[in-house]
Amino acid sequence: YRGRKPNRRVELHNGDVQAMKTEMDSVPALSRLVLKWGSTVRYRNEQGSYGVRGVDPDQREIGQVNLTAGRFVNKRDVDQNRKSAVIGGQILADLYPRGATPAQAIGSFIQVRGIQFVVVGVFNQAGSRWENRSVYVPFSTAQKLFTKSDVVSRVAIGTGDATLAETRTATSSLMGWLRNLLVVHPDDTQGVWVVNRNEQAEIYQQIFGGIRLFLWFVGMMTLLAGAMGVANIMAIVVRERTKEIGVRKALGATSGSIVAQIVQEAVFLMLISGCIGLVTGTWLLQGIVPFVEHDFFSNPRVDFRSALAALCVLTLVGVASAIGPALRAVSIRPVEALRDE
Incomplete structure:
Protein backbone atom coordinates (compact mmCIF):
# COMPACT_ATOMS: atom_id res chain seq x y z
CA TYR A 1 0.00 0.00 0.00
CA ARG A 2 1.49 3.33 -1.14
CA GLY A 3 4.85 1.64 -1.76
CA ARG A 4 5.07 -0.09 1.64
CA LYS A 5 5.94 -3.79 1.95
CA PRO A 6 3.20 -6.23 2.99
CA ASN A 7 3.31 -7.84 6.47
CA ARG A 8 5.52 -5.06 7.82
CA ARG A 9 5.41 -4.23 11.54
CA VAL A 10 3.51 -1.02 12.26
CA GLU A 11 4.93 0.88 15.22
CA LEU A 12 4.02 4.05 17.04
CA HIS A 13 6.84 6.40 18.06
CA ASN A 14 7.14 9.37 20.40
CA GLY A 15 6.90 11.81 17.51
CA ASP A 16 3.66 10.18 16.37
CA VAL A 17 2.15 10.62 19.82
CA GLN A 18 3.19 14.26 19.87
CA ALA A 19 1.47 14.73 16.52
CA MET A 20 -1.58 12.99 17.98
CA LYS A 21 -1.65 15.44 20.89
CA THR A 22 -1.55 18.32 18.44
CA GLU A 23 -4.31 16.77 16.35
CA MET A 24 -6.49 16.01 19.39
CA ASP A 25 -5.89 19.17 21.39
CA SER A 26 -9.16 18.78 23.33
CA VAL A 27 -8.33 15.34 24.79
CA PRO A 28 -8.78 15.45 28.60
CA ALA A 29 -5.91 13.03 29.29
CA LEU A 30 -3.34 11.05 27.29
CA SER A 31 -0.64 8.64 28.43
CA ARG A 32 1.96 6.68 26.51
CA LEU A 33 2.61 3.15 27.71
CA VAL A 34 5.51 0.71 27.67
CA LEU A 35 4.37 -2.73 28.85
CA LYS A 36 6.72 -5.40 30.20
CA TRP A 37 4.91 -8.45 31.52
CA GLY A 38 6.58 -11.14 33.61
CA SER A 39 9.27 -8.81 34.96
CA THR A 40 11.23 -9.78 38.05
CA VAL A 41 10.74 -7.38 40.95
CA ARG A 42 12.90 -7.82 44.06
CA TYR A 43 12.79 -6.32 47.54
CA ARG A 44 15.66 -7.43 49.77
CA ASN A 45 15.56 -11.25 49.71
CA GLU A 46 12.06 -11.55 48.27
CA GLN A 47 11.20 -11.49 44.58
CA GLY A 48 8.35 -12.26 42.22
CA SER A 49 7.12 -11.89 38.64
CA TYR A 50 4.94 -8.84 37.98
CA GLY A 51 3.84 -6.46 35.24
CA VAL A 52 5.82 -3.25 34.69
CA ARG A 53 4.19 -0.28 33.00
CA GLY A 54 5.96 2.82 31.82
CA VAL A 55 3.38 5.62 31.93
CA ASP A 56 2.85 9.36 31.79
CA PRO A 57 1.23 11.27 34.71
CA ASP A 58 -2.21 11.28 33.03
CA GLN A 59 -2.40 7.51 33.52
CA ARG A 60 -3.59 8.06 37.08
CA GLU A 61 -6.72 9.84 35.81
CA ILE A 62 -7.27 7.47 32.88
CA GLY A 63 -6.83 4.30 34.94
CA GLN A 64 -8.47 5.80 38.04
CA VAL A 65 -5.52 4.66 40.13
CA ASN A 66 -6.40 4.64 43.83
CA LEU A 67 -3.33 5.67 45.81
CA THR A 68 -3.12 4.48 49.41
CA ALA A 69 0.19 6.18 50.17
CA GLY A 70 2.68 8.52 48.51
CA ARG A 71 2.19 9.92 45.02
CA PHE A 72 1.91 8.87 41.40
CA VAL A 73 4.41 9.35 38.57
CA ASN A 74 4.68 13.10 37.88
CA LYS A 75 5.97 15.30 35.06
CA ARG A 76 9.34 15.81 36.71
CA ASP A 77 9.84 12.04 36.91
CA VAL A 78 9.26 11.79 33.16
CA ASP A 79 11.31 14.86 32.22
CA GLN A 80 14.31 13.78 34.31
CA ASN A 81 14.12 10.02 33.60
CA ARG A 82 13.83 9.33 37.31
CA LYS A 83 13.87 5.80 38.67
CA SER A 84 10.62 6.22 40.60
CA ALA A 85 8.14 3.39 41.12
CA VAL A 86 4.54 3.12 42.24
CA ILE A 87 3.78 -0.42 43.38
CA GLY A 88 0.49 -2.31 43.68
CA GLY A 89 -0.89 -3.53 46.97
CA GLN A 90 -0.30 -7.19 46.06
CA ILE A 91 3.42 -6.51 45.57
CA LEU A 92 3.50 -4.90 49.02
CA ALA A 93 1.84 -8.00 50.49
CA ASP A 94 4.11 -10.43 48.61
CA LEU A 95 7.56 -8.88 49.03
CA TYR A 96 7.46 -6.75 52.17
CA PRO A 97 7.40 -8.04 55.76
CA ARG A 98 4.05 -9.19 57.04
CA GLY A 99 2.03 -6.29 58.38
CA ALA A 100 3.98 -3.63 56.46
CA THR A 101 1.78 -0.62 55.73
CA PRO A 102 1.75 1.33 52.44
CA ALA A 103 3.30 4.32 54.21
CA GLN A 104 6.23 2.16 55.40
CA ALA A 105 7.03 1.20 51.80
CA ILE A 106 7.51 4.82 50.70
CA GLY A 107 11.20 5.59 50.23
CA SER A 108 12.27 1.94 50.10
CA PHE A 109 14.29 0.59 47.18
CA ILE A 110 13.24 -2.24 44.89
CA GLN A 111 14.88 -3.81 41.87
CA VAL A 112 12.85 -3.88 38.67
CA ARG A 113 14.38 -6.08 35.96
CA GLY A 114 17.70 -5.78 37.83
CA ILE A 115 17.62 -1.96 38.09
CA GLN A 116 17.11 -0.13 41.39
CA PHE A 117 14.04 2.10 41.79
CA VAL A 118 12.76 4.09 44.75
CA VAL A 119 9.14 3.53 45.78
CA VAL A 120 7.26 6.84 45.74
CA GLY A 121 3.70 5.50 45.94
CA VAL A 122 1.48 2.51 46.67
CA PHE A 123 -1.92 1.92 45.08
CA ASN A 124 -4.74 -0.53 45.54
CA GLN A 125 -7.47 -1.19 42.98
CA ALA A 126 -10.39 -2.85 44.76
CA GLY A 127 -11.39 -6.17 43.22
CA SER A 128 -8.50 -6.25 40.73
CA ARG A 129 -5.72 -8.58 41.83
CA TRP A 130 -3.93 -8.41 38.47
CA GLU A 131 -3.90 -4.62 38.52
CA ASN A 132 -2.42 -4.74 42.02
CA ARG A 133 0.42 -6.91 40.69
CA SER A 134 1.75 -4.02 38.61
CA VAL A 135 4.54 -1.47 38.97
CA TYR A 136 4.19 1.98 37.41
CA VAL A 137 7.41 3.74 36.39
CA PRO A 138 8.00 6.93 34.35
CA PHE A 139 7.47 6.34 30.63
CA SER A 140 10.77 7.95 29.64
CA THR A 141 12.66 5.76 32.13
CA ALA A 142 11.00 2.60 30.82
CA GLN A 143 11.93 3.50 27.25
CA LYS A 144 15.52 4.29 28.17
CA LEU A 145 16.13 1.22 30.33
CA PHE A 146 13.83 -1.49 28.98
CA THR A 147 13.14 -0.90 25.27
CA LYS A 148 16.12 1.34 24.39
CA SER A 149 14.04 2.87 21.58
CA ASP A 150 11.33 5.48 21.11
CA VAL A 151 8.66 2.87 20.32
CA VAL A 152 5.37 3.33 22.19
CA SER A 153 3.57 0.08 23.08
CA ARG A 154 0.16 1.69 23.51
CA VAL A 155 -1.51 5.04 24.04
CA ALA A 156 -4.29 5.46 26.60
CA ILE A 157 -6.68 8.35 26.05
CA GLY A 158 -9.20 9.62 28.60
CA THR A 159 -12.64 10.59 27.33
CA GLY A 160 -13.82 12.65 30.29
CA ASP A 161 -17.60 13.13 30.28
CA ALA A 162 -18.03 12.28 26.59
CA THR A 163 -21.09 10.24 25.64
CA LEU A 164 -20.87 6.82 24.01
CA ALA A 165 -21.82 8.31 20.63
CA GLU A 166 -19.10 10.97 20.97
CA THR A 167 -16.45 8.36 21.84
CA ARG A 168 -17.49 6.27 18.84
CA THR A 169 -17.09 9.28 16.57
CA ALA A 170 -13.71 10.08 18.13
CA THR A 171 -12.59 6.45 17.75
CA SER A 172 -13.49 6.38 14.06
CA SER A 173 -11.75 9.71 13.47
CA LEU A 174 -8.63 8.62 15.35
CA MET A 175 -8.49 5.31 13.47
CA GLY A 176 -8.58 7.10 10.13
CA TRP A 177 -5.96 9.62 11.22
CA LEU A 178 -3.58 6.88 12.47
CA ARG A 179 -3.96 4.84 9.28
CA ASN A 180 -3.06 7.87 7.23
CA LEU A 181 -0.12 8.75 9.50
CA LEU A 182 1.30 5.22 9.60
CA VAL A 183 0.45 4.45 5.94
CA VAL A 184 -1.94 1.59 6.65
CA HIS A 185 -4.57 0.52 4.11
CA PRO A 186 -8.12 1.58 5.12
CA ASP A 187 -9.31 -2.04 4.89
CA ASP A 188 -6.48 -3.42 7.05
CA THR A 189 -8.08 -4.25 10.41
CA GLN A 190 -4.84 -5.58 11.96
CA GLY A 191 -2.39 -2.78 11.20
CA VAL A 192 -3.90 -0.25 13.60
CA TRP A 193 -6.52 -0.89 16.25
CA VAL A 194 -8.27 1.36 18.73
CA VAL A 195 -10.21 -0.11 21.65
CA ASN A 196 -13.17 1.94 22.89
CA ARG A 197 -13.54 1.01 26.56
CA ASN A 198 -16.85 2.88 26.77
CA GLU A 199 -18.20 0.72 23.97
Whole structure:
Protein backbone atom coordinates (compact mmCIF):
# COMPACT_ATOMS: atom_id res chain seq x y z
CA TYR A 1 0.00 0.00 0.00
CA ARG A 2 1.49 3.33 -1.14
CA GLY A 3 4.85 1.64 -1.76
CA ARG A 4 5.07 -0.09 1.64
CA LYS A 5 5.94 -3.79 1.95
CA PRO A 6 3.20 -6.23 2.99
CA ASN A 7 3.31 -7.84 6.47
CA ARG A 8 5.52 -5.06 7.82
CA ARG A 9 5.41 -4.23 11.54
CA VAL A 10 3.51 -1.02 12.26
CA GLU A 11 4.93 0.88 15.22
CA LEU A 12 4.02 4.05 17.04
CA HIS A 13 6.84 6.40 18.06
CA ASN A 14 7.14 9.37 20.40
CA GLY A 15 6.90 11.81 17.51
CA ASP A 16 3.66 10.18 16.37
CA VAL A 17 2.15 10.62 19.82
CA GLN A 18 3.19 14.26 19.87
CA ALA A 19 1.47 14.73 16.52
CA MET A 20 -1.58 12.99 17.98
CA LYS A 21 -1.65 15.44 20.89
CA THR A 22 -1.55 18.32 18.44
CA GLU A 23 -4.31 16.77 16.35
CA MET A 24 -6.49 16.01 19.39
CA ASP A 25 -5.89 19.17 21.39
CA SER A 26 -9.16 18.78 23.33
CA VAL A 27 -8.33 15.34 24.79
CA PRO A 28 -8.78 15.45 28.60
CA ALA A 29 -5.91 13.03 29.29
CA LEU A 30 -3.34 11.05 27.29
CA SER A 31 -0.64 8.64 28.43
CA ARG A 32 1.96 6.68 26.51
CA LEU A 33 2.61 3.15 27.71
CA VAL A 34 5.51 0.71 27.67
CA LEU A 35 4.37 -2.73 28.85
CA LYS A 36 6.72 -5.40 30.20
CA TRP A 37 4.91 -8.45 31.52
CA GLY A 38 6.58 -11.14 33.61
CA SER A 39 9.27 -8.81 34.96
CA THR A 40 11.23 -9.78 38.05
CA VAL A 41 10.74 -7.38 40.95
CA ARG A 42 12.90 -7.82 44.06
CA TYR A 43 12.79 -6.32 47.54
CA ARG A 44 15.66 -7.43 49.77
CA ASN A 45 15.56 -11.25 49.71
CA GLU A 46 12.06 -11.55 48.27
CA GLN A 47 11.20 -11.49 44.58
CA GLY A 48 8.35 -12.26 42.22
CA SER A 49 7.12 -11.89 38.64
CA TYR A 50 4.94 -8.84 37.98
CA GLY A 51 3.84 -6.46 35.24
CA VAL A 52 5.82 -3.25 34.69
CA ARG A 53 4.19 -0.28 33.00
CA GLY A 54 5.96 2.82 31.82
CA VAL A 55 3.38 5.62 31.93
CA ASP A 56 2.85 9.36 31.79
CA PRO A 57 1.23 11.27 34.71
CA ASP A 58 -2.21 11.28 33.03
CA GLN A 59 -2.40 7.51 33.52
CA ARG A 60 -3.59 8.06 37.08
CA GLU A 61 -6.72 9.84 35.81
CA ILE A 62 -7.27 7.47 32.88
CA GLY A 63 -6.83 4.30 34.94
CA GLN A 64 -8.47 5.80 38.04
CA VAL A 65 -5.52 4.66 40.13
CA ASN A 66 -6.40 4.64 43.83
CA LEU A 67 -3.33 5.67 45.81
CA THR A 68 -3.12 4.48 49.41
CA ALA A 69 0.19 6.18 50.17
CA GLY A 70 2.68 8.52 48.51
CA ARG A 71 2.19 9.92 45.02
CA PHE A 72 1.91 8.87 41.40
CA VAL A 73 4.41 9.35 38.57
CA ASN A 74 4.68 13.10 37.88
CA LYS A 75 5.97 15.30 35.06
CA ARG A 76 9.34 15.81 36.71
CA ASP A 77 9.84 12.04 36.91
CA VAL A 78 9.26 11.79 33.16
CA ASP A 79 11.31 14.86 32.22
CA GLN A 80 14.31 13.78 34.31
CA ASN A 81 14.12 10.02 33.60
CA ARG A 82 13.83 9.33 37.31
CA LYS A 83 13.87 5.80 38.67
CA SER A 84 10.62 6.22 40.60
CA ALA A 85 8.14 3.39 41.12
CA VAL A 86 4.54 3.12 42.24
CA ILE A 87 3.78 -0.42 43.38
CA GLY A 88 0.49 -2.31 43.68
CA GLY A 89 -0.89 -3.53 46.97
CA GLN A 90 -0.30 -7.19 46.06
CA ILE A 91 3.42 -6.51 45.57
CA LEU A 92 3.50 -4.90 49.02
CA ALA A 93 1.84 -8.00 50.49
CA ASP A 94 4.11 -10.43 48.61
CA LEU A 95 7.56 -8.88 49.03
CA TYR A 96 7.46 -6.75 52.17
CA PRO A 97 7.40 -8.04 55.76
CA ARG A 98 4.05 -9.19 57.04
CA GLY A 99 2.03 -6.29 58.38
CA ALA A 100 3.98 -3.63 56.46
CA THR A 101 1.78 -0.62 55.73
CA PRO A 102 1.75 1.33 52.44
CA ALA A 103 3.30 4.32 54.21
CA GLN A 104 6.23 2.16 55.40
CA ALA A 105 7.03 1.20 51.80
CA ILE A 106 7.51 4.82 50.70
CA GLY A 107 11.20 5.59 50.23
CA SER A 108 12.27 1.94 50.10
CA PHE A 109 14.29 0.59 47.18
CA ILE A 110 13.24 -2.24 44.89
CA GLN A 111 14.88 -3.81 41.87
CA VAL A 112 12.85 -3.88 38.67
CA ARG A 113 14.38 -6.08 35.96
CA GLY A 114 17.70 -5.78 37.83
CA ILE A 115 17.62 -1.96 38.09
CA GLN A 116 17.11 -0.13 41.39
CA PHE A 117 14.04 2.10 41.79
CA VAL A 118 12.76 4.09 44.75
CA VAL A 119 9.14 3.53 45.78
CA VAL A 120 7.26 6.84 45.74
CA GLY A 121 3.70 5.50 45.94
CA VAL A 122 1.48 2.51 46.67
CA PHE A 123 -1.92 1.92 45.08
CA ASN A 124 -4.74 -0.53 45.54
CA GLN A 125 -7.47 -1.19 42.98
CA ALA A 126 -10.39 -2.85 44.76
CA GLY A 127 -11.39 -6.17 43.22
CA SER A 128 -8.50 -6.25 40.73
CA ARG A 129 -5.72 -8.58 41.83
CA TRP A 130 -3.93 -8.41 38.47
CA GLU A 131 -3.90 -4.62 38.52
CA ASN A 132 -2.42 -4.74 42.02
CA ARG A 133 0.42 -6.91 40.69
CA SER A 134 1.75 -4.02 38.61
CA VAL A 135 4.54 -1.47 38.97
CA TYR A 136 4.19 1.98 37.41
CA VAL A 137 7.41 3.74 36.39
CA PRO A 138 8.00 6.93 34.35
CA PHE A 139 7.47 6.34 30.63
CA SER A 140 10.77 7.95 29.64
CA THR A 141 12.66 5.76 32.13
CA ALA A 142 11.00 2.60 30.82
CA GLN A 143 11.93 3.50 27.25
CA LYS A 144 15.52 4.29 28.17
CA LEU A 145 16.13 1.22 30.33
CA PHE A 146 13.83 -1.49 28.98
CA THR A 147 13.14 -0.90 25.27
CA LYS A 148 16.12 1.34 24.39
CA SER A 149 14.04 2.87 21.58
CA ASP A 150 11.33 5.48 21.11
CA VAL A 151 8.66 2.87 20.32
CA VAL A 152 5.37 3.33 22.19
CA SER A 153 3.57 0.08 23.08
CA ARG A 154 0.16 1.69 23.51
CA VAL A 155 -1.51 5.04 24.04
CA ALA A 156 -4.29 5.46 26.60
CA ILE A 157 -6.68 8.35 26.05
CA GLY A 158 -9.20 9.62 28.60
CA THR A 159 -12.64 10.59 27.33
CA GLY A 160 -13.82 12.65 30.29
CA ASP A 161 -17.60 13.13 30.28
CA ALA A 162 -18.03 12.28 26.59
CA THR A 163 -21.09 10.24 25.64
CA LEU A 164 -20.87 6.82 24.01
CA ALA A 165 -21.82 8.31 20.63
CA GLU A 166 -19.10 10.97 20.97
CA THR A 167 -16.45 8.36 21.84
CA ARG A 168 -17.49 6.27 18.84
CA THR A 169 -17.09 9.28 16.57
CA ALA A 170 -13.71 10.08 18.13
CA THR A 171 -12.59 6.45 17.75
CA SER A 172 -13.49 6.38 14.06
CA SER A 173 -11.75 9.71 13.47
CA LEU A 174 -8.63 8.62 15.35
CA MET A 175 -8.49 5.31 13.47
CA GLY A 176 -8.58 7.10 10.13
CA TRP A 177 -5.96 9.62 11.22
CA LEU A 178 -3.58 6.88 12.47
CA ARG A 179 -3.96 4.84 9.28
CA ASN A 180 -3.06 7.87 7.23
CA LEU A 181 -0.12 8.75 9.50
CA LEU A 182 1.30 5.22 9.60
CA VAL A 183 0.45 4.45 5.94
CA VAL A 184 -1.94 1.59 6.65
CA HIS A 185 -4.57 0.52 4.11
CA PRO A 186 -8.12 1.58 5.12
CA ASP A 187 -9.31 -2.04 4.89
CA ASP A 188 -6.48 -3.42 7.05
CA THR A 189 -8.08 -4.25 10.41
CA GLN A 190 -4.84 -5.58 11.96
CA GLY A 191 -2.39 -2.78 11.20
CA VAL A 192 -3.90 -0.25 13.60
CA TRP A 193 -6.52 -0.89 16.25
CA VAL A 194 -8.27 1.36 18.73
CA VAL A 195 -10.21 -0.11 21.65
CA ASN A 196 -13.17 1.94 22.89
CA ARG A 197 -13.54 1.01 26.56
CA ASN A 198 -16.85 2.88 26.77
CA GLU A 199 -18.20 0.72 23.97
CA GLN A 200 -16.94 -2.40 25.71
CA ALA A 201 -18.62 -1.28 28.93
CA GLU A 202 -21.88 -0.82 27.03
CA ILE A 203 -21.59 -4.35 25.62
CA TYR A 204 -20.90 -5.77 29.08
CA GLN A 205 -23.93 -3.92 30.46
CA GLN A 206 -26.10 -5.41 27.74
CA ILE A 207 -24.73 -8.89 28.44
CA PHE A 208 -25.31 -8.60 32.18
CA GLY A 209 -28.71 -7.06 31.52
CA GLY A 210 -29.62 -10.12 29.47
CA ILE A 211 -28.31 -12.42 32.21
CA ARG A 212 -30.36 -10.49 34.77
CA LEU A 213 -33.53 -10.87 32.68
CA PHE A 214 -32.81 -14.58 32.26
CA LEU A 215 -32.40 -14.99 36.03
CA TRP A 216 -35.68 -13.15 36.60
CA PHE A 217 -37.35 -15.52 34.13
CA VAL A 218 -35.88 -18.54 35.92
CA GLY A 219 -37.04 -17.12 39.24
CA MET A 220 -40.57 -16.56 37.97
CA MET A 221 -40.72 -20.07 36.54
CA THR A 222 -39.48 -21.43 39.87
CA LEU A 223 -42.20 -19.52 41.71
CA LEU A 224 -44.79 -20.80 39.24
CA ALA A 225 -43.61 -24.37 39.76
CA GLY A 226 -43.74 -23.82 43.52
CA ALA A 227 -47.27 -22.44 43.27
CA MET A 228 -48.40 -25.47 41.29
CA GLY A 229 -46.77 -27.75 43.84
CA VAL A 230 -48.47 -26.00 46.75
CA ALA A 231 -51.82 -26.08 44.95
CA ASN A 232 -51.46 -29.83 44.38
CA ILE A 233 -50.40 -30.47 47.97
CA MET A 234 -53.28 -28.45 49.39
CA ALA A 235 -55.73 -30.16 47.02
CA ILE A 236 -54.53 -33.53 48.34
CA VAL A 237 -54.78 -32.24 51.93
CA VAL A 238 -58.36 -31.08 51.36
CA ARG A 239 -59.28 -34.37 49.69
CA GLU A 240 -57.87 -36.48 52.53
CA ARG A 241 -59.47 -34.28 55.21
CA THR A 242 -62.90 -34.12 53.61
CA LYS A 243 -64.55 -35.95 56.52
CA GLU A 244 -62.79 -33.70 59.06
CA ILE A 245 -64.00 -30.60 57.22
CA GLY A 246 -67.54 -32.04 57.13
CA VAL A 247 -67.48 -32.67 60.88
CA ARG A 248 -66.27 -29.13 61.55
CA LYS A 249 -69.00 -27.66 59.38
CA ALA A 250 -71.60 -29.88 61.07
CA LEU A 251 -70.43 -28.60 64.44
CA GLY A 252 -70.87 -25.00 63.30
CA ALA A 253 -67.47 -24.01 61.85
CA THR A 254 -67.78 -21.08 59.49
CA SER A 255 -66.54 -21.05 55.93
CA GLY A 256 -64.11 -18.27 56.86
CA SER A 257 -62.45 -20.35 59.58
CA ILE A 258 -62.00 -23.30 57.22
CA VAL A 259 -60.51 -21.07 54.49
CA ALA A 260 -58.24 -19.44 57.08
CA GLN A 261 -56.99 -22.85 58.23
CA ILE A 262 -56.16 -23.98 54.69
CA VAL A 263 -54.42 -20.68 53.87
CA GLN A 264 -52.46 -20.71 57.15
CA GLU A 265 -51.17 -24.18 56.39
CA ALA A 266 -50.09 -23.03 52.92
CA VAL A 267 -48.33 -19.95 54.35
CA PHE A 268 -46.54 -22.10 56.94
CA LEU A 269 -45.44 -24.52 54.25
CA MET A 270 -44.08 -21.71 52.03
CA LEU A 271 -42.31 -19.90 54.90
CA ILE A 272 -40.58 -23.05 56.10
CA SER A 273 -39.44 -24.07 52.62
CA GLY A 274 -38.40 -20.49 51.76
CA CYS A 275 -36.33 -20.11 54.94
CA ILE A 276 -34.65 -23.47 54.38
CA GLY A 277 -33.80 -22.44 50.81
CA LEU A 278 -32.46 -19.04 51.94
CA VAL A 279 -30.25 -20.52 54.66
CA THR A 280 -29.00 -23.29 52.37
CA GLY A 281 -28.21 -20.86 49.54
CA THR A 282 -26.34 -18.50 51.88
CA TRP A 283 -24.35 -21.38 53.35
CA LEU A 284 -23.41 -22.70 49.91
CA LEU A 285 -22.35 -19.23 48.73
CA GLN A 286 -20.12 -18.74 51.77
CA GLY A 287 -18.51 -22.09 51.05
CA ILE A 288 -17.85 -21.18 47.40
CA VAL A 289 -16.49 -17.65 48.02
CA PRO A 290 -12.90 -18.73 48.89
CA PHE A 291 -12.61 -20.49 45.52
CA VAL A 292 -14.07 -17.66 43.40
CA GLU A 293 -11.74 -15.52 41.24
CA HIS A 294 -12.32 -12.04 42.70
CA ASP A 295 -11.20 -10.32 39.49
CA PHE A 296 -14.43 -11.58 37.91
CA PHE A 297 -16.76 -11.79 40.92
CA SER A 298 -16.06 -9.07 43.47
CA ASN A 299 -17.38 -9.86 46.96
CA PRO A 300 -20.17 -12.30 46.02
CA ARG A 301 -22.88 -12.21 48.69
CA VAL A 302 -26.58 -12.65 49.27
CA ASP A 303 -28.61 -9.45 48.96
CA PHE A 304 -30.91 -9.93 51.94
CA ARG A 305 -33.36 -7.29 50.74
CA SER A 306 -33.83 -9.21 47.51
CA ALA A 307 -33.94 -12.50 49.43
CA LEU A 308 -36.62 -11.20 51.81
CA ALA A 309 -38.57 -9.78 48.87
CA ALA A 310 -38.42 -13.18 47.16
CA LEU A 311 -39.57 -14.85 50.39
CA CYS A 312 -42.53 -12.45 50.63
CA VAL A 313 -43.44 -13.08 46.98
CA LEU A 314 -43.13 -16.82 47.58
CA THR A 315 -45.51 -16.54 50.54
CA LEU A 316 -48.03 -14.51 48.53
CA VAL A 317 -47.85 -17.07 45.75
CA GLY A 318 -48.51 -19.77 48.34
CA VAL A 319 -51.56 -17.90 49.62
CA ALA A 320 -52.89 -17.42 46.08
CA SER A 321 -52.33 -21.08 45.21
CA ALA A 322 -54.17 -22.19 48.36
CA ILE A 323 -57.30 -20.16 47.61
CA GLY A 324 -58.63 -22.70 45.08
CA PRO A 325 -58.37 -25.74 47.39
CA ALA A 326 -59.74 -23.66 50.28
CA LEU A 327 -62.82 -22.64 48.29
CA ARG A 328 -63.38 -26.25 47.27
CA ALA A 329 -63.17 -27.22 50.94
CA VAL A 330 -65.92 -24.81 52.01
CA SER A 331 -68.13 -25.92 49.11
CA ILE A 332 -68.34 -29.44 50.52
CA ARG A 333 -71.74 -30.22 52.06
CA PRO A 334 -71.46 -31.75 55.56
CA VAL A 335 -73.66 -34.75 54.63
CA GLU A 336 -71.50 -35.61 51.60
CA ALA A 337 -68.30 -35.09 53.60
CA LEU A 338 -69.44 -37.45 56.36
CA ARG A 339 -70.27 -40.15 53.77
CA ASP A 340 -66.79 -39.80 52.16
CA GLU A 341 -64.52 -42.85 52.44
